[in-house]
Amino acid sequence: MAHESHYKPTSRFGKWMDERLPVARLVHGSFVDFPTPRNLNYLWTFGGILSFCLAAQILTGLVLAMHYQPSGAEAFNSVEHIRRDVNYGYMIRNFHAVGASMFFIAVYIHIFRGLYYGSYKAPREVLWILGVLIFLVMMATAFMGYALPWGQMSFWGVTVITNLFSSINELIPGLGTAIVQWLWGGYSVSGTTLNRFFSLHYLLPFVIAGLVILHIWALHVAGQNNPAGLDIRTKADAVPMFPHAIAKDAVGLFAFLLVFAWFAFVMPDYLGHADNYIEADPLVTPPHIVPEWYFLPFYAILRAIPSKLGGVIAMFSAIAILVFVPWLDTSRVRSSKYRPIYKWFFWLFAFTCLALGYLGAMPAEGVYVFWARVFTFYYFAHFLLVMPIVGLIETPHRLPRSIAESVLGPSRGGGITPATAAAAPEKR
Amino acid sequence: MSKTSFKTFGLGFAAVTLLASAPAFAAEGGGHHIDRQTWAFGGLTGQYDKAQLQRGFQIYKDVCSACHGMKRVYFRNLVQPGGPEFPEASVKELAAQWPNQITDGPNDAGEMFDRPAKLSDPMLGPYKNDKAARAAQGGALPPDLSNIAKARNVHNSAFWPKHVWLMAKDIATGYQEGGADYLYALLTGYQEPPAGVKLADGMNYNVAFPGHQIAMAPPLSKEGFQTYADGSGSLEKNAADVAAYLTWASDPSLNSRKSTGWVVLLYLLVTTVLLWLGKKRIWANAH
């Protein structure tokens, strides 16, 4: 990793290991004396929180898998068995189900943090893209996980979403149907489908874990961004990760756990849908099929487009477009704090995502469709028009000269003026 | 400066989180407004009222079990802590006399046979399968009631600013009793159909039921309610008691979940504060 570790083994075993497999050196360099910007706020604790979420999902999932039966006939019963008969089974299940929602709350905050402070900009493009991949795999994992209890929403959610692929028939007749049947493992959603979803649901978190390792590796090469969007240049700009950043991460994590526990112990079903307590029945379609809350903005985009294929393309593009953000944003300043115009657009975009979430939960009719189209338009316009154009025309505020100055005030030296080339696009 | 921009960010995200949890409230086609009741098991520290669960079970047994089974509830559950906690001996007797016997076997002659239920058996309904139930109920299916309180909810179909406000309020107050509120509203919701509404054959008018036409005849009414051992009773009391009992049936671990929950929350709160104080000391020389 980029940062040289000041690790000094103290014990004889430590020295012996250090010459053979320097794990301790790696850990020390990455998580103990790694220099972190001294101006990080609590939004930077979400990376650690996400790591916790991933570990928690794997652990609780492991226990659930010991009692769960992935068959069409027994899946629902086995979840009821876990809830009703397994010792502390209800608690493990609530942790896992609520945990998935908390994971998404954390990841959305983490992503919007990156968008606000320009964390995707050079030299963090690969770090950002790895993040987008993680997000994508997280969505796949959560979607398959939601199928497992085999309730009405599980079954019909899987039916609706897998059926989307049949829209490929509009391009190549027959191909869509073939893909859908291949996904299902038959001619309809059945226990076979459930079985393969379980297999994948168990696999994907480990794929995420691998991606997270790369993500953190890239982070430690590029170094952390920060609210000022400046690089660490001198010692005064940084504090060692231990104890400073770790102490802050611990506060953030526990505050997050407080929210987590509120949902897990007081209102475990609030974030889910009541219909999923009814066993899957292929003959009874629920009046409203809605995905889990964290998919709603994308679901709204899917339904906003009048053509089925178009909707599917728009939905996947809404995620894929994130990959290009480092090149769509033309501003030379990272942090929105110093971007008087873009800042407003950022909040408009955040509102757009909220609004799409709300509309995704509403029936696709009347005025809801109209607004879903308006917000879908802005969703894409934000990336394709606002990001490139605002970066070119905006005059950013004066930047502090250093991270240290942004914390301690200009008394420690005057700032630089972005002066002459006020609105010049970033040079690459 | 950094503080304020962080605050705006934080507020923005609080809003994101709240709004994002919309599905629990997906509008259910202009549903009827359902009044919220006060429940012993509501809120952060709520626990089931044992006497109420016992009364509720009595209503289930004397009225609802004529049509509805509860196949995920076992007689032994009626004895366990956190539920109605009937004495074991009386539940054994109850199981033995339960009219819907357990099909067991095959016996040594290779035949299936019916035998009386034991503590370890489920509380079955009168019908062997859904087809038999529909045949007996004029085509309608009386659902198994084991999970009914979790499988129903009330819906927030308010205009969006109010919708968001109600959602925030529900999260802050830990509102999770939608199932019980719906059941209470259903059981007390039978009325004469308003002028102009034509009921289909065998249907009854109910304000709480989606679509308002329900095949279940009023199981309880203003005149026809159950009286308890102490001679009291009313439609409202019956409805509340059986709704509480059904909530327990679908969520038998609520007592232990909530009694653990507030301790966990308190622990996390104290630890968060301590960690924050520690963090402040560590950072004291860095600002």
Ligand code: HEM
């Ligand atoms: C399993 C999910 C994830 C885990 C465990 C994770 C973990 C982390 C950790 C530990 C950090 C460093 C601490 C921090 O800055 O908060 C970090 C930074 C970062 N993450 Fe993630 N992350 C995840 C998902 C994502 C996603 C989905 C994205 C974007 C689409 C993303 C983008 C970033 C960026 C840009 C940084 C650098 C931020 C900065 O230094 O300003 N991450 N991540």
